[in-house]
Amino acid sequence: MSKYDDASWHYSGDFPDELPEKNGATHTGMFLNWCIHNDLISDELREGAAEEIKKLKRRESTGAEFLMEVMDGKFSEYDLNALGNNFAQDYYKDETDFGNRYSSFADDYVNLFDTKAEENDYEYETFYHIEDTYENYDLMKQIIDYRFEEWKEYKNSD
Numbered sequence: 001m002s003k004y005d006d007a008s009w010h011y012s013g014d015f016p017d018e019l020p021e022k023n024g025a026t027h028t029g030m031f032l033n034w035c036i037h038n039d040l041i042s043d044e045l046r047e048g049a050a051e052e053i054k055k056l057k058r059r060e061s062t063g064a065e066f067l068m069e070v071m072d073g074k075f076s077e078y079d080l081n082a083l084g085n086n087f088a089q090d091y092y093k094d095e096t097d098f099g100n101r102y103s104s105f106a107d108d109y110v111n112l113f114d115t116k117a118e119e120n121d122y123e124y125e126t127f128y129h130i131e132d133t134y135e136n137y138d139l140m141k142q143i144i145d146y147r148f149e150e151w152k153e154y155k156n157s158d
Contacts, residue, residue, distance in 0.1 A: 032063045
């Protein structure tokens with residue numbers, strides 16, 4: 001199984017003591033939330049977490065909460081369908097041709113929230129201090145939507 005991310009990689013490493021472990025899943029949760037809303041998840045995940053997906057779509061939980069509660073903090077190729085995996089392989093993973101030409105998810109995430117912080121005259125102490133909110137998800141969603149369109153063009157030009 002190829003794992004894209006695991007919250008424990010984050011909260012068991014260089015992670016701020018004052019933050020909950022869920023903060024190690026905020027970034028992954030935003031990407032996963034986008035995948036769920038765009039029907040890029042596997043049939044197994046759709047069927048196994050049907051009620052939790054409805055709750056997520058009603059914005060009663062966040063992607064990070066879903067990731068921690070339903071998926072034990074682990075995000076892998078088994079969670080996505082073929083199209084979702086193709087996109088994640090090029091955009092979510094670091095150091096890909098697509099990411100180098102356009103941008104990667106991690107770069108977009110950091111750049112977006114650094115810019116947001118700067119515009120509001122503050123600075124995030126760490127990557128993990130970015131709030132797991134729908135306001136932030138909605139900002140990130142716009143960027144993922146844009147990258148997905150770029151990615152489709154990129155794939156068609158190969």
